[in-house]
Amino acid sequence: MNQIPVKDITPRNSQSKATVETYDLYAKREHIYVKFYKGLFRNLRMISGFVMLAAYFGFSWLQWDGHQxxxxxxPNRQFHVFGMTFWPQDFMLLSFLLIILSFVLFLVTAVAGRLWCGYACPQFVWTWFFIWAERITEGDRNQRMKRDKAPWNAEKLARKTIKHLLWLLIAVATAVAFVGYFSPIRELVPSLFSWNLGPWETWWLGFFALATYGNAGWLREQVCIYMCPYARFQSVMFDPDTLVISYDEKRGEHRGKRKKGVDYKAQGLGDCIDCGNCVHVCPVGIDIRDGLQHECVACGACIDACDDVMDRMGYERGLVRYTTEHALEGKPTKLLRPRLVVYALLLGGMLAAFAYTIATRIPLEVDVLRDRGPLFTQTSDGKLENSYTLKLANKAQQDHRFEISVSGLDGLTLVTDAQLHIAAGELADVALRLQADPAVMLRANYTIIFHVRALDDPSISQDAESRFLGPAPRR
Structure with a gap:
């Protein structure tokens, strides 16, 4: 059976021709010089990267109802997201969202492999950003390789300095945008330029700028190969019908140089001219012709490079392409598979439930606490009295005036003020006293309901349950 070959590319060094191979777990990293190229998948990656960068740098500057x-x-334990305010009590919504995103990743991976890595992973979006800065300052692949081997001179020092300054500028802008989601960015930027930052902002700006500079500028593919767990467990989500980038060995072998227009088939050669462009454009430095490797991030760079060579040679495109194991074997690819159906159904159900929860979410939290001390007291006019503390959280981004009422026992009256004003995002503690006539109490306790509603928006209302206590009735 013709399967997609998998090659182990772990650095190794043979002690002798007849002895066992040894593995060097601490092999020195070989710098990868990525060659500039053009093509369909590069354009798609640039579009997705631009969207992500625009969202990342732009969302913190957007205003909504006068707020970020x-x-x-x-510090105030409030997350404001496009007119909605989430509190620590809403942590389950965040957990639910993370589960949904995990299933999206599972579904996409089962259908088309590591598309997330190649087109949307922040590590690679910023890595390509840094590669672009490297290319415009030091030139394309061959120029960079030649310059790195050459001795230091004024031009080399100037180009290297400009490159690293550009990297640092991108890293600092990235850090400012990140911290701007936790500290109001319209106050953060002026404070940065006036050197009036607090210790918290200073620490995280420095840390995140250094992390971006190191990860995207120096570590690059090492993060994906050695630090990211996704490459390790993705294989459990692959099947023979999953789209992967693969080299068509039947069509490409044997490899060899040839002149355009020569009958290379008569020489026993395949379509691969062994130019190495697929390797030179790969951001993780692998040779896709060696088979599927866990380092591959499915960015499609090798496809664009190979298609360009095929066009210039007058050959059919697709020597390197997105394909499936079944397609390589000449079998039909099944789009609807049990795994995909289960993922899709679960994802659809969770999305519907999450959307319903958000749509029907009421921006008001009500908790009732009975005051510690006597279970009840008796007033001078013979009434039974219970004391409570209501904790009200206005989760909206607007101030509201609320009215409090109570039900569950005939003749139950609210002694304290039944209306109060709560500012947006404020948590208020309200002391309440309830009184009831002992004559209506036929048992020692009753379930009562506190009703809290906004006078300016009746749709904002919540109920909370408690107990009203009195003496045990005489038999």
């Missing part, structure tokens, strides 16, 4: 549209206010 996306702000994670940790």
């Amino acid at each position: 549209a996306v702000l994670f206010d940790l």
Whole structure:
């Protein structure tokens, strides 16, 4: 059976021709010089990268009802997201969202492999950004290789300095945008330029700028190969009908140089001219012709490079392409598979439930606590009295005036003020006293309901249950 070959490319060094091979687990990293190229998948990756960068750098500057549209206010324990305010009590919604995103990743991986890595992973979006900065300052692949081997001179020092300054500028801008989601960015940027930052902002700006500079500028593919767990467990989500980037060995072998227009088939050669462009454009430095490897991030760079060579040679495109194991074997590819159906059904159900929860979410939290001390007291006019504390959280981004009422026992009256004003995002503690006539109490306790509603928006209302206690009735 013709399967997609998998090659182990772990650095190794043979002690002798007849002895066992040894593995060097601490092999020195070989710098990867990525060659510039053009093509369909590069354009798709640039579009997805531009969308992600625009969203990342732009969302923190958007305003919504006079507030920052996306702000994670940790000191006040409030997350503001496009007009909605989430509190620590809403942590289950975050957990639910993370589960949904995990299933999206599972579904996409089962259908088309590591598309997330190649087109949307922040590590690679920023890595390509840094590669672009490297190319415009030091030139394309061959120029960079030649310059790195050459001795230091004024031009080399200037180009290297400009490159690293550009990297640092991108890293600092990235850090400012990140911290701007936790500290209001319209206050953060002026404070940065006036050197008036607090210790918290200073620490995270420095840390995140250094992490971006190191990960995208120096580590690059090492993060994906050695630090990211996704490459390790993705194989459990693959099947013979999963789209992967593969080299068509039947069509490409044997490899060899040839002149355009020569009958290379008569010489026993395949379509691969062994130019190495698929390797030179690969951001992780693998040779796709060696088979499917866990380092591959499915960015499609090798497809674009190979298609360009095929066009210039007058050969059919697709020597390197997105395909499936079944397609390589000449079998039909099944789009609807049990695994995909289960993923899709679960994902659809979770998305519907999450959307319903968000749509029907009421921006008001009500908790009732009975005051510690006597279970009940008796007033001078013979009434029974219970004391409570209501904790009200206005989760909306607007101020509201609320009215409190109570039900569950005939003649139950609210002694304290039944109306109060709560500012947006404020948590208020309200002391309440309830009184009831002992004559209506036929048992020692009754279930009562506190009703809290906004006077300016009747759709904002919540109920909370408690107990009203009195003496045990005489028999």
